[in-house]
Amino acid sequence: MANERGLTAERSGLAPEQEVVDGLYSRLDELRDEADDRLAAIRKEGPSGSPQNRSERDAFATLYEDRISQLDAVEDRLCFGRLDLRDGERFYVGRIGLSDAEHVPLLTDWRAPAARAFYSATAANPGEVVNRRHLTTLGRRVTAVEDDVLDVDALREMGADTALAGEGALLAALGARRTGRMGDIVATIQAEQDAVIRAPMAGALVVQGGPGSGKTAVALHRAAFLLYHHREQLESRGVLLIGPSKTFLRYIDHVLPSLGETGAVSTTLAGLVPGITVTAVEPDASAEIKGRTLMTDVVKAAVRERQRVPRADKQIRIDGRTVVIKRSDVKDAQGRARRDGRPHNEARALFAKDMIGRLTKQLVEQLEVYSDEDRIELERDVRDDRNIRIAINLCWLPITPEQLLRDLFSKPHLLDHAARMLPQDERDLLLRPSAAPFTEADVPLLDEAAELLGDLPGGRNRRSDEPSAEELQYAKDVLETFGDGGMVTAEALAARMKGGTARLSVAERARGDRTWTYGHVVVDEAQELSPMAWRMLVRRCPTRSFTIVGDVAQTTSVAGTHWWPETMDPLFQAGWELRELTISYRIPAAVADAAQAFAKAARLPVSELRAARELDDAAAAVRADDAVATAVRVAASHERAFAEGDGGLVAVIAPPRLHGALRSALPATVELYTARESKGLEFDVAVVVEPAEIAERPGDLYVALTRPTRRLEVVHTSPLPDGLVLQEA
Numbered sequence: 001m002a003n004e005r006g007l008t009a010e011r012s013g014l015a016p017e018q019e020v021v022d023g024l025y026s027r028l029d030e031l032r033d034e035a036d037d038r039l040a041a042i043r044k045e046g047p048s049g050s051p052q053n054r055s056e057r058d059a060f061a062t063l064y065e066d067r068i069s070q071l072d073a074v075e076d077r078l079c080f081g082r083l084d085l086r087d088g089e090r091f092y093v094g095r096i097g098l099s100d101a102e103h104v105p106l107l108t109d110w111r112a113p114a115a116r117a118f119y120s121a122t123a124a125n126p127g128e129v130v131n132r133r134h135l136t137t138l139g140r141r142v143t144a145v146e147d148d149v150l151d152v153d154a155l156r157e158m159g160a161d162t163a164l165a166g167e168g169a170l171l172a173a174l175g176a177r178r179t180g181r182m183g184d185i186v187a188t189i190q191a192e193q194d195a196v197i198r199a200p201m202a203g204a205l206v207v208q209g210g211p212g213s214g215k216t217a218v219a220l221h222r223a224a225f226l227l228y229h230h231r232e233q234l235e236s237r238g239v240l241l242i243g244p245s246k247t248f249l250r251y252i253d254h255v256l257p258s259l260g261e262t263g264a265v266s267t268t269l270a271g272l273v274p275g276i277t278v279t280a281v282e283p284d285a286s287a288e289i290k291g292r293t294l295m296t297d298v299v300k301a302a303v304r305e306r307q308r309v310p311r312a313d314k315q316i317r318i319d320g321r322t323v324v325i326k327r328s329d330v331k332d333a334q335g336r337a338r339r340d341g342r343p344h345n346e347a348r349a350l351f352a353k354d355m356i357g358r359l360t361k362q363l364v365e366q367l368e369v370y371s372d373e374d375r376i377e378l379e380r381d382v383r384d385d386r387n388i389r390i391a392i393n394l395c396w397l398p399i400t401p402e403q404l405l406r407d408l409f410s411k412p413h414l415l416d417h418a419a420r421m422l423p424q425d426e427r428d429l430l431l432r433p434s435a436a437p438f439t440e441a442d443v444p445l446l447d448e449a450a451e452l453l454g455d456l457p458g459g460r461n462r463r464s465d466e467p468s469a470e471e472l473q474y475a476k477d478v479l480e481t482f483g484d485g486g487m488v489t490a491e492a493l494a495a496r497m498k499g500g501t502a503r504l505s506v507a508e509r510a511r512g513d514r515t516w517t518y519g520h521v522v523v524d525e526a527q528e529l530s531p532m533a534w535r536m537l538v539r540r541c542p543t544r545s546f547t548i549v550g551d552v553a554q555t556t557s558v559a560g561t562h563w564w565p566e567t568m569d570p571l572f573q574a575g576w577e578l579r580e581l582t583i584s585y586r587i588p589a590a591v592a593d594a595a596q597a598f599a600k601a602a603r604l605p606v607s608e609l610r611a612a613r614e615l616d617d618a619a620a621a622v623r624a625d626d627a628v629a630t631a632v633r634v635a636a637s638h639e640r641a642f643a644e645g646d647g648g649l650v651a652v653i654a655p656p657r658l659h660g661a662l663r664s665a666l667p668a669t670v671e672l673y674t675a676r677e678s679k680g681l682e683f684d685v686a687v688v689v690e691p692a693e694i695a696e697r698p699g700d701l702y703v704a705l706t707r708p709t710r711r712l713e714v715v716h717t718s719p720l721p722d723g724l725v726l727q728e729a
C-alpha cells in the first residue's frame, strides 16, 4: 500500500531526544525505587497487629507489588512518540503517564485523550498537529526518529528543517521476525484501529476484519484502553478475555502486561466453568446440534425430569401409622417450589419442607395432636424417616450438572423425553457412553445446567450472600435496561454483582466463581462461537458491554457464525455496532491475493483486504510425490536459513492424518499445527500441506494460507483447490 503520510526518517537529532528519554527513564527508576522502599517498609513490619491492620497491610503490599510490576512492564519502549502542535506545544507519548515530583507532566499515556492525535491525525486531517515523531528505542537508547510532517508550511515557519524520507516505524514493526509471542502495537496503531480501540464502552462492538488486520491486537489494546478510562468500574468486576485455545492465550499473554494492565482474566470457553476438563473432540454433526439455542429447552426439560410425580399415591408406614405421599400433594408442592424461582437443587429444600408439612399434617389429624410441641416432634419424626426421605428425593432429585449431562446423553429414554423436539436421527447422534469425556460443545450445556440446577445442598450457599434491597433494585434496573433474554433472574444477578469480600484479586475471585459477572467481555475469534456459547458469555456480562472480534470468512466451527446480524441481533437487539478493518498487517500482498482468490472461489464471505506490505517471493507452490518428505525438506531449508541468519519461526500446517509422520521427521524447532490449531497465530514462514484436503472445510484453508508474515509455501500432491493460483517453485 502506498505510504500516504510522508513518513520521514531523520537520523540526525537523536541526541536531544536521547536526553528527553534519559529523563523519562530516570523518573521511572525513581518511582520504582519509591515503590520498592514502601513495599520493603511494609514487609519489615511483619505479621503483627490486629487482623484489621494485617489485612490493610496486605492490601497495601499488593498495591505496591502491582505498581512495581506495572513499572517493570513498561521498561521496553517506554516512550515512542512526540507530538508538535500548531501553538508550539510539544509533548511525548508513551506506555504510561509520568509526571515529575512537582506534578509537571513528562509523558502522556497513549490512552489519554491528548494522545489521540498521535494515532488519528493525517495529512488530510491534521487537527492541531504539525508534526508527529516516532521514536525507535533499543533498550534505553534512541536509535531512530521518524517524522510524519502533517503541516509542512507550519513546520517551516517554526524554523524546523526536517528532510522528508521513506517508510517508518510501522513497516519496521511488520517486517520484524516473529518470536511466537504477540507484541503490542502501541507505537504504530493505525487510524482505523484507533477508532475501534477508543470507541465507547457501552453496548457490543463487533469488529470484522480479514486475516492479519489486527483484530486481536486491537481487542487487546481496547481492553487496556477501557481499563484505563473506566478503572473504577472495571477494576472491581474485571475484564474477561475469551480466546479459542490455550496455545492462543499463551501467544497473546504478554500484550496486556506490556501495556501496564493485569486486570483481565483470559481463558477459553471451557475455563469459564471451574472443575470441567475438556479432553475429547465433538464430531461436527453433534457439535452443530449442541450449539443450537434449542438446547436450552433440552437442558431445561432434563432438569424438570428430575422433578417427578409418582405414578400412584404411595403409602408409607411410620411409627405404626400410615401416611400417604399423594400425587396431588406432590404436584402442588412442586408447583409452589418452582414458583419461588430458585434453581432446582436449591428449590428442593422448599419442596421437601412443604411435603414434610403435609405428611405431618396427616399424622396430626390421625393422632389428634393439638400442642405445638407434639406437632414439632411429629414433624421431626417425619423428616428423619428414611423411607420418607427417599420418597421425597425421588420426587425431586438433587443432581450436579455433570451427572445431568452424562445421564442425558447416555440414557435414550431420558434423551427421548428431554429432546423430543429433535428428530430421532439427531437424538441418536447425541448418544454416547456415560463415561465419555466432555467436549467443548458440552461446556455451554454444562453452564446452562449449572444455572438451572444451582448449588447442591451443602455447596457454596449463594443465599448467605443475600443482596440488599438496594442491590436487588439495581439488578432489576440492569435487567430492565438491557433485557434478560431469560438468562438470569434479578435475584441471581444481584447476588453475583455483590461479589465476595475476600481479599483475593478480582482475577482470582472471578476465576474460581462460575457465577462471576464481568464489567466488559472481549471475545476473539468470535465467529467460532455457537448460539449456546453466546448465551453463556452474555450471562457473564449482564450489562452487555462486549468487544467482539472475528472474521466470518475464517469460520471453521459448524456451529459458528457466517453473518454477524444473525448472531448479534437476538443477543443485543439494537445494542450492537459493526466496524470493519480493511488492511492486513501480517500477510504480504501476494499471499493476501492468493488467499482471497481462493476464498472468493469457495464463496466464503470475505472482507475487502489490502496488504500493508509487498514482498518479493512471498508465495509459491511445490508439487510433490511425497507430501511429507517435501514438506519436511522445505521447512528444514527455511529453518536452516533462519538459524544461519537473524532467526524466525517456521510452521507446518497439515491435515491431522499426516501429523504422525511429519512430527517424527521435522526438526524439533519447526512447529506443527492443524489448520484449526493455527487460528490466530502467525509465523515468518508457513508451509501448508495438501491444501485440497484442508479445503474440505474452506474456512480451514483460508486460515492456514493467511498465517505467514514473510513466505507461504504450499506443498501438494493433488491439484490445488479452485481459485488458489500460485507460482510453482
Ligand SMILES: Nc1ncnc2c1ncn2[C@@H]1O[C@H](COP(=O)(O)OP(=O)(O)OP(=O)(O)O)[C@@H](O)[C@H]1O
Pocket (backbone or CB within 6 Å): 170, 173, 174, 182, 183, 184, 185, 188, 189, 190, 193, 209, 210, 211, 212, 213, 214, 215, 216, 217, 218, 551, 554, 585, 586, 679, 680, 681, 682, 706
Ligand atoms: N498497527 C500495527 N502496527 C504494527 N503491527 C501491527 C499493527 N496492526 C497489526 N499488527 C500486527 O499484525 C499481525 C496480525 O495482527 P492480529 O493477529 O491482531 O490480526 P488478526 O486480525 O487478529 O488476524 P487473524 O484473523 O488471522 O486472527 C500481528 O503481528 C500484529 O502485531
